[in-house]
Amino acid sequence: MHLQRVQVPDFRVLKDVDITFEKDFTPRVFPLGSQNGGGKSTLLQLVFVLLHCSGNSDSFLALKNLLNGFDLHKGEDQRVLAIINIWEGQKNLELEFFVCKDFIVEQASNTSNSTRKEKRISFSVFAGLKIAQKESTDLSNKLKRLQESIKKIDSKYPELLSPNAAYVIDNDSDDSSKLFFIETLRTQLLDLDIILETEDTDKLSLDLPKKLEQAKSSLLDKQKISNYKITSLNAEIELLKSKLKLAKTKYISTYSAKDDESDDIALLCKIKNLKTDLLQQFLSQLSRKVFLAAPSTQVFLFLSKKSRKSLFSDRNDYYSFLTKSNSKLSGLFTYDFLAVDLLIEYFKTARDRDFREALKTGEYGNSYQNLLKDLELLLQDKKVNLRSDFSGLTFTKKISGITVELEPEDLSHGELKRLSIYIWLKHNNIENAIVLMDEVDLALHPDWQYQIVSDLVEWSPSNQYILATHSYELCNALTPSHVKVLEPKLTERRSD
Numbered sequence: 001m002h003l004q005r006v007q008v009p010d011f012r013v014l015k016d017v018d019i020t021f022e023k024d025f026t027p028r029v030f031p032l033g034s035q036n037g038g039g040k041s042t043l044l045q046l047v048f049v050l051l052h053c054s055g056n057s058d059s060f061l062a063l064k065n066l067l068n069g070f071d072l073h074k075g076e077d078q079r080v081l082a083i084i085n086i087w088e089g090q091k092n093l094e095l096e097f098f099v100c101k102d103f104i105v106e107q108a109s110n111t112s113n114s115t116r117k118e119k120r121i122s123f124s125v126f127a128g129l130k131i132a133q134k135e136s137t138d139l140s141n142k143l144k145r146l147q148e149s150i151k152k153i154d155s156k157y158p159e160l161l162s163p164n165a166a167y168v169i170d171n172d173s174d175d176s177s178k179l180f181f182i183e184t185l186r187t188q189l190l191d192l193d194i195i196l197e198t199e200d201t202d203k204l205s206l207d208l209p210k211k212l213e214q215a216k217s218s219l220l221d222k223q224k225i226s227n228y229k230i231t232s233l234n235a236e237i238e239l240l241k242s243k244l245k246l247a248k249t250k251y252i253s254t255y256s257a258k259d260d261e262s263d264d265i266a267l268l269c270k271i272k273n274l275k276t277d278l279l280q281q282f283l284s285q286l287s288r289k290v291f292l293a294a295p296s297t298q299v300f301l302f303l304s305k306k307s308r309k310s311l312f313s314d315r316n317d318y319y320s321f322l323t324k325s326n327s328k329l330s331g332l333f334t335y336d337f338l339a340v341d342l343l344i345e346y347f348k349t350a351r352d353r354d355f356r357e358a359l360k361t362g363e364y365g366n367s368y369q370n371l372l373k374d375l376e377l378l379l380q381d382k383k384v385n386l387r388s389d390f391s392g393l394t395f396t397k398k399i400s401g402i403t404v405e406l407e408p409e410d411l412s413h414g415e416l417k418r419l420s421i422y423i424w425l426k427h428n429n430i431e432n433a434i435v436l437m438d439e440v441d442l443a444l445h446p447d448w449q450y451q452i453v454s455d456l457v458e459w460s461p462s463n464q465y466i467l468a469t470h471s472y473e474l475c476n477a478l479t480p481s482h483v484k485v486l487e488p489k490l491t492e493r494r495s496d
Contacts, residue, residue: 001289002028002464003434004092005085006047011070012301013039014046019484021466023087027457028464031475034486040468041298043486044436048292049302050082050097051434052331054252054269055283059328062302063267064255071257072101072265081267086286093282094272097252099265103240121240123266126254129233136226143219150212244268250279259305287331291430293421294438296322296334335420340393340408343419346427347371347386378422379415382406413443418455425460432462441471449473 008017017039021030034040049066053059072079078100086093102120244251249270254263271279294300296319299308307321326332350367357365375384382397395406408416421440424430435456441449450473456465467474475483 001089001286001432001434002087003047003084003466004087005083006043007083008043008046009080011046011081012042013037014042014486017043017486019486021464021484022481025479025482027453027461027478029453029456029478029482030464030466031471031478031483032466032468032486033470033475033483036470038486040486041294041438042301044292044294044438044466044468045301046082047084048290048331048436050084050095051086051290052287052292052329053302054097054267055280055285055287057253060253062325062329063253064263065304066302067099067255067257067265067267068259068305069257070099072099077101088282091273093274096270096272097267098270099267101265103243103266121236122264123240123251123254124262124264125233125236125240126251126266127263129230129237132226132229132233136223136230139219139223139226143216143223146212146216146219153208245276248272248276250276250283289433290436291331291333291428291433292436292438293333293335293424293440295442298438300325302329333424335417335424342423342427343384343393344386344390346423348390349427374422375419378419379411382411382415384419414445414448417443418448418452422455422459425456425463430460430463433464435460435463435465436468437465438468439470440467441469441474446471446473450477453477 002023003021004023005020006017007019008014010016019032021028032040032043046066049062053063067081070079070081078098081097081099084095084097086095100123102122241251247270249268252267252269254266256263257265269279269283271282274282297311299311300322301308303321303325307318307325310317310321322334326334347368350371353367354365357363357367372383372385376382379395382395384393384395387394393408395408395411396403397406398404411419425435440452444452449471452467452474454477456463469475
């Protein structure tokens with residue numbers, strides 16, 4: 001996969017963005033520069049969320065959060081969010097992401113005055129369907145609870161369901177348990193909107209059967225209405241989707257532009273050079289080939305507004321929100337600290353690979369030893385290995401001829417970062433992918449900022465890397481044509 005071009009007319013701080021990433025350039029590493037606040041991080045997050053989340057319904061919440069505040073301009077029917085060109089190995093595919101509130105499904109002719117009347121379906125039908133489905137589920141649950149209550153009454157005190165079986169409760173006898181049952185039943189039925197008005201328990205058998213039957217009949221009637229509404233909304237949605245298909249457009253999700261409104265704006269995707277039937281398959285494949293790495297202190301626009309604000313008030317809350325988000329966004333990685341768990345798992349993977357090789361050929365493979373050599377080259381004067389009980393890692397360094405054991409915190413921030421990126425790429429088998437990296441140069445020595453380009457190419461050469469950076473050293477590791485700049489452009493570094 002290769003991101004060839006991205007165009008963003010107007011999204012947050014991004015205005016008239018049009019950047020090309022040439023697929024024939026070697027290496028396929030593209031620094032992305034701008035002034036502070038110029039939109040580098042926003043662009044990477046926009047591309048990541050659109051490409052990683054559009055094909056995965058489990059991560060639609062990230063889309064909704066990102067698009068919150070992106071509304072239609074007054075008088076507009078639709079608004080373009082971004083146009084992204086992807087080279088998928090054989091041809092260039094253009095994905096146009098745009099938003100709108102409704103869609104023309106047919107042109108109805110009016111023969112009396114020779115005019116054509118448009119019929120539109122609002123994308124709020126998707127939100128309406130969710131509401132109707134929830135209502136139907138609630139009604140089904142109420143009906144189930146009602147039937148359970150009737151069954152319970154019938155098994156314990158069947159006389160309560162018989163109008164002709166009047167009885168008297170003696171509070172001084174064992175019937176007190178029945179009295180308790182009735183009061184409990186009264187509370188349970190109240191939750192089902194069934195009110196037993198009579199306080200005279202002697203007359204309860206006259207009141208209860210009628211109330212239960214009325215409640216059951218009412219719930220069944222409401223359920224019929226709800227099911228009819230669901231059927232009607234589904235028919236509208238199918239009509240809408242069929243018309244979208246003819247327009248080579250796919251519905252992605254609805255969202256709300258304002259906090260106090262329902263989801264009434266739709267994100268759509270129109271594709272060129274690919275059959276519409278194959279669009280979902282392509283988006284799903286693309287979702288697994290797009291990754292974003294960034295520091296956890298970054299403001300992630302795909303988190304909720306409440307989550308983002310917590311970064312400036314309670315960072316523990318923010319990191320908690322970010323951790324929950326990571327579970328839905330498999331392509332997201334924050335590289336602030338050494339991913340010890342990932343490294344342990346990668347050691348185990350190498351061990352298992354060697355064992356499978358032994359089963360196949362009779363001799364153990366070299367995966368584990370090769371991993372140790374790679375890590376030794378990466379850490380230069382230090383070595384790392386797995387503890388014998390797999391509980392953690394050991395780092396060692398020779399000081400004055402003596403091997404000294406180190407803890408992970410004894411490594412520099414730069415060493416931990418390089419090691420984390422290496423393990424992330426290797427453990428997740430990230431290949432032939434679009435890798436977006438924000439502030440990759442942060443905490444790296446200037447020499448390592450220059451070297452990170454060759455590191456990435458060596459660690460996983462089939463990927464395309466787009467690196468949001470302020471580092472001149474990193475940019476100088478490539479040709480000027482590799483470096484992409486968001487307006488307003490960076491000023492040249494002065495030598496005086």
